[in-house]
Amino acid sequence: MDTATAATTVALAGPGREAIEARDDPPPGGRPNHAARLLALAGCGWRDVDRLAVGLGPGGFTGLRIGIATARGLAQAHGIPVVGVSSLAALARGAEAPGRIVVGVIDARRGEVFVAAYADGRDTVLAPGVVAPEALAGHLGGVGPGALAVGDGAVRYRAQLEALGSQVPPDDAPEHRIAAVQVCRLGALGEPADLDGLLPHNLREPDAVPRDR
Amino acid sequence: MILAIETSCDDTCAAVITSAGEILANVVSSQGVHDRFGGVVPEIASRHHLELVNAVVDDALVRAGATLDDVELVAVTQGPGLVGALLVGVATAKALAAARRLPLAAVDHLHGHVAANYLAPDPMEPPFLCLIASGGHTLMTHVTEPGGFQVIGQTLDDAAGEAFDKGARLLGLGYPGGPALSRLAQDGDPAAFKFPTAERVGGLDFSFAGLKTALLYAVRDLGESETKRRAADLAASYEHAIVEALVGRVRRAL
Numbered sequence: 420m421d422t423a424t425a426a427t428t429v430a431l432a433g434p435g436r437e438a439i440e441a442r443d444d445p446p447p448g449g450r451p452n453h454a455a456r457l458l459a460l461a462g463c464g465w466r467d468v469d470r471l472a473v474g475l476g477p478g479g480f481t482g483l484r485i486g487i488a489t490a491r492g493l494a495q496a497h498g499i500p501v502v503g504v505s506s507l508a509a510l511a512r513g514a515e516a517p518g519r520i521v522v523g524v525i526d527a528r529r530g531e532v533f534v535a536a537y538a539d540g541r542d543t544v545l546a547p548g549v550v551a552p553e554a555l556a557g558h559l560g561g562v563g564p565g566a567l568a569v570g571d572g573a574v575r576y577r578a579q580l581e582a583l584g585s586q587v588p589p590d591d592a593p594e595h596r597i598a599a600v601q602v603c604r605l606g607a608l609g610e611p612a613d614l615d616g617l618l619p620h621n622l623r624e625p626d627a628v629p630r631d632r
Numbered sequence: 633m634i635l636a637i638e639t640s641c642d643d644t645c646a647a648v649i650t651s652a653g654e655i656l657a658n659v660v661s662s663q664g665v666h667d668r669f670g671g672v673v674p675e676i677a678s679r680h681h682l683e684l685v686n687a688v689v690d691d692a693l694v695r696a697g698a699t700l701d702d703v704e705l706v707a708v709t710q711g712p713g714l715v716g717a718l719l720v721g722v723a724t725a726k727a728l729a730a731a732r733r734l735p736l737a738a739v740d741h742l743h744g745h746v747a748a749n750y751l752a753p754d755p756m757e758p759p760f761l762c763l764i765a766s767g768g769h770t771l772m773t774h775v776t777e778p779g780g781f782q783v784i785g786q787t788l789d790d791a792a793g794e795a796f797d798k799g800a801r802l803l804g805l806g807y808p809g810g811p812a813l814s815r816l817a818q819d820g821d822p823a824a825f826k827f828p829t830a831e832r833v834g835g836l837d838f839s840f841a842g843l844k845t846a847l848l849y850a851v852r853d854l855g856e857s858e859t860k861r862r863a864a865d866l867a868a869s870y871e872h873a874i875v876e877a878l879v880g881r882v883r884r885a886l
């Protein structure tokens with residue numbers, strides 16, 4: 420599952436069966452019932468689930484916490500191993516552009532974006548960072564020109580990305596949405612995490628500052 | 633058994649009780665990270681709840697000598713409280729309930745305070761009058777049946793707990809200074825200073841703003857060194873005024 424953006428996406432994947440996805444585009448919410456519906460569709464139950472994979476962001480604090488707390492609760496309920504996955508990597512992997520560099524761009528609000536670049540859907544070319552859209556050209560450097568840029572941030576800041584030579588699919592293209600099927604695929608490759616260490620990728624610190632006493 | 637989760641402020645809590653109201657485990661994990669910010673920071677509280685919540689649930693089950701197999705109902709505080717903090721507990725409880733096919737009870741935080749009176753070994757039976765004076769709330773309730781309560785008086789400004797913390801800050805005791813103020817008060821004379829108890833506020837409502845202002849003036853008039861010398865008396869008199877205000881309203885309500 421992934422809740423890093425305004426969408427909620429849940430998928431069920433396994434060997435010898437076609438992956439199935441349930442999603443809500445806005446508003447987001449922790450919705451174990453999506454998962455239950457997928458399990459019912461597949462004719463299995465929680466005890467058949469070998470592994471949970473959850474998007475850790477970066478993304479919206481609130482959405483991520485709901486998704487991660489939900490994944491942790493589900494994992495705790497049945498002792499299921501859980502793997503944390505980069506939401507940016509899942510986004511880029513969904514673009515399915517072999518041989519190309521894909522830049523994942525998630526709207527970070529407050530005039531910033533979360534951005535990372537991947538080659539062949541899994542090798543990290545540029546690690547996740549948070550930048551202002553005007554700083555994308557400098558941040559991406561040689562990675563940007565010719566790359567495919569996807570995500571709600573790519574839609575919002577299309578002008579800046581096209582100006583630096585990246586290609587952005589049409590606004591309504593499915594490539595801009597994170598699909599939990601990709602979270603499943605990346606989760607299958609990763610190492611299960613310690614439950615208590617499964618936390619969002621916070622690239623920004625809280626606004627509060629310690630006061631002098 | 634009932635498993636309950638509460639994350640409405642800065643404590644991450646889980647409890648296990650029997651349906652008869654016997655407490656098998658009651659785990660409260662205080663985050664202890666907010667002091668240096670001079671108050672609870674919602675964003676930080678929420679982060680810590682997420683870190684702690686599953687371990688706290690595990691701990692409660694272990695202390696109760698139980699597993700999730702023994703749990704028949706999951707209960708969770710749904711509010712009022714800090715939204716970012718609440719949602720961690722709610723998402724966790726929903727996930728546990730959904731995965732275990734257990735019923736989920738969404739609980740009002742204040743009703744939780746009232747319902748504490750139904751726990752063993754000395755459960756109360758309605759009707760009764762219930763004064764809720766916690767860190768963030770001060771209200772008088774009339775309870776006629778276990779499923780609810782009626783608010784018959786509430787604070788017009790600060791909660792009693794906030795009055796403690798604000799008074800402590802005026803006395804230079806840091807944050808959250810309520811407990812430190814109470815400790816200091818033990819060595820002081822509660823009659824040394826005459827602080828207001830909002831007698832003039834009619835009905836069953838509370839007000840602590842005037843009390844806070846009175847302490848501010850007293851500290852200003854005494855000056856720094858005299859305030860330090862008489863800190864215990866100030867704390868005792870201030871605490872006395874808060875308690876008097878609460879007791880006075882209870883008398884009126886009765």
Ligand SMILES: [Zn+2]
Pocket residue numbers: 741745766767768769
């Ligand atoms: Zn409370």
